[in-house]
Amino acid sequence: MSLVFAGVCSHAPGIVGRADQADPAAKDRLYDAFGNMRLQLEASKPDALIVIAAEHFANFFMNNMPSFAMGMADYYEGPIENPEWLGIERTRIPGDRSLSERLISKVMERSDVTYAEEWKFDHGIMVPLHFLTPNYDLPIVPANINCQGPPLAPLHRAWTFGQALREAAEAVPERIALIGTGGISHWPATPDSGKINEEWDRKFLDEWSRCDKEAMLSYSDSQSYLQAGQGAFEIRTFLAISGATEGKGATVHFYEPIPIFAVGCTTATVNL
Amino acid sequence: MVSLYYVQKFLFELNRDAEFQSRYTADRHSTLSGFDLSEEEQRALVEPDIGLLFHLGVNGQILMHFAAFHSIEWQDYLQQMRDGIEAHGPVREGVYAVTGYEGVEAHTTRLGQTSNATGER
Numbered sequence: 001m002s003l004v005f006a007g008v009c010s011h012a013p014g015i016v017g018r019a020d021q022a023d024p025a026a027k028d029r030l031y032d033a034f035g036n037m038r039l040q041l042e043a044s045k046p047d048a049l050i051v052i053a054a055e056h057f058a059n060f061f062m063n064n065m066p067s068f069a070m071g072m073a074d075y076y077e078g079p080i081e082n083p084e085w086l087g088i089e090r091t092r093i094p095g096d097r098s099l100s101e102r103l104i105s106k107v108m109e110r111s112d113v114t115y116a117e118e119w120k121f122d123h124g125i126m127v128p129l130h131f132l133t134p135n136y137d138l139p140i141v142p143a144n145i146n147c148q149g150p151p152l153a154p155l156h157r158a159w160t161f162g163q164a165l166r167e168a169a170e171a172v173p174e175r176i177a178l179i180g181t182g183g184i185s186h187w188p189a190t191p192d193s194g195k196i197n198e199e200w201d202r203k204f205l206d207e208w209s210r211c212d213k214e215a216m217l218s219y220s221d222s223q224s225y226l227q228a229g230q231g232a233f234e235i236r237t238f239l240a241i242s243g244a245t246e247g248k249g250a251t252v253h254f255y256e257p258i259p260i261f262a263v264g265c266t267t268a269t270v271n272l
Numbered sequence: 273m274v275s276l277y278y279v280q281k282f283l284f285e286l287n288r289d290a291e292f293q294s295r296y297t298a299d300r301h302s303t304l305s306g307f308d309l310s311e312e313e314q315r316a317l318v319e320p321d322i323g324l325l326f327h328l329g330v331n332g333q334i335l336m337h338f339a340a341f342h343s344i345e346w347q348d349y350l351q352q353m354r355d356g357i358e359a360h361g362p363v364r365e366g367v368y369a370v371t372g373y374e375g376v377e378a379h380t381t382r383l384g385q386t387s388n389a390t391g392e393r
Contacts, residue, residue: 018346056333061284062277080288085340120288148333150367189332190368191353230367 003169005044005177006245007269008208008238009037009132011053012183013123014261016087016130022260033254033267034131040269041132046177048099048139049132050165051125052241054147054182054234058122066114067153068161070107071142072100078121078129086123088130093121096139099174103141106168111161128181145240147182147233155217158236162243169244180241182234183263185227192229194259200228201255201264204235209250209268211242231263245270276329276365278307282317283330287337322349323356329366 019027041049058080060066076093083090097117104115119142121129129136143165145158169176184204185197207215216239224232252268282304286292296303300318309317316324322339326332332353339349363369 014346021346057280057284057331058288061281063281081337082340085337148331148367189336191326191350191357193332193350 001175003178004046004175005041006241008180008241009128009267010263010265011124011127011181012261012263013086015127017085018260026258030265037267038132047174048096049177050141050143052143052180052237053124054237055122055124055144058120062149065146065149067146069114069116069144070104071119072115073097073117076119076121079126080120080122088126093136094139100141102172103168106171107164110164145236147236155239158239159243162240166244180237182237183231186231186263187229188231188262193262196257196264197228198257205252208238209252275308278309279313280334282307283334283338322352326353327356327360329364
């Protein structure tokens with residue numbers, strides 16, 4: 001089938017773990033936006049959800065770092081972090097090994113990808129699932145783009161990875177939903193945590209919502225680092241969604257900088 | 273001799289391995305063998321000295337879990353990193369040193385932003 005749903009959302013651990021420290025009204029607005037995204041996802045009646053994340057040294061480390069990886073198991077576990085710290089209980093999340101294998105085989109025709117038969121989800125996947133599939137009843141296919149330990153794959157390869165995922169989704173009979181999770185400008189877990197470059201974010205989101213390939217591929221990590229922090233390397237997950245839905249516009253349903261969550265919190269869906 | 277790779281490897285293993293955490297809790301020094309670490313790095317890991325570890329270049333995505341493991345509250349964690357930069361100077365190595373990380377104030381000035389976005393609200 002073709003993709004039945006595509007979108008992006010934030011995944012910052014503070015969204016759940018530090019919820020009690022946020023302005024309650026801002027928190028409620030974000031949680032409502034996640035609730036609406038959940039309804040849109042459910043309305044698309046997916047058989048499985050591919051989550052393109054930018055994990056933070058949970059499974060992959062600099063001893064053997066894949067630029068692109070996908071999970072291939074019947075179940076996963078998460079969160080790998082202290083559940084109390086993250087505010088999300090540890091649980092088993094369903095996967096679909098057969099589906100993963102068919103998707104990965106197809107992706108490999110266009111994009112090099114590491115497969116992993118074990119995968120512990122960190123906040124990059126758990127926070128979105130906490131809101132979007134809180135009953136953990138939808139099979140998940142985790143995918144990862146290294147956005148943490150340079151050297152990082154260039155942006156155009158994130159785009160190609162997205163294209164490869166779309167072709168793979170079209171090649172299987174299941175109804176596939178796809179989300180990218182990551183931050184835009186942010187300085188997570190550093191002394192600058194809470195700093196957000198709203199102007200930079202809004203410009204990027206405008207380009208993303210118009211699927212402006214040329215504009216998005218013109219970003220460089222060194223410039224992004226100066227203006228938008230190390231967290232901005234995670235725009236790769238947004239670019240992968242654009243690559244997967246090339247030519248389609250998207251709607252940003254929610255954007256609001258919430259410093260205690262350390263990111264401009266975002267939910268958006270592609271107009272498929 | 274600096275070995276940021278092994279400092280981060282140590283913390284990566286500690287963050288994800290409950291058995292390793294038990295050994296670290298029982299006898300911190302005993303867990304250092306097998307990692308190619310300088311004396312300064314060893315000291316930072318057993319003390320623990322969050323500010324020094326940040327100065328040495330440890331990625332915050334690894335360091336924040338180490339701080340949480342030591343029951344260091346979020347705002348204290350952020351402050352200890354700031355204190356580390358104050359005491360030891362700019363981040364030496366790793367992803368934050370790419371463009372030279374000289375501290376919150378200088379960084380804020382360079383970005384042309386006002387400095388109220390430290391998560392303290």
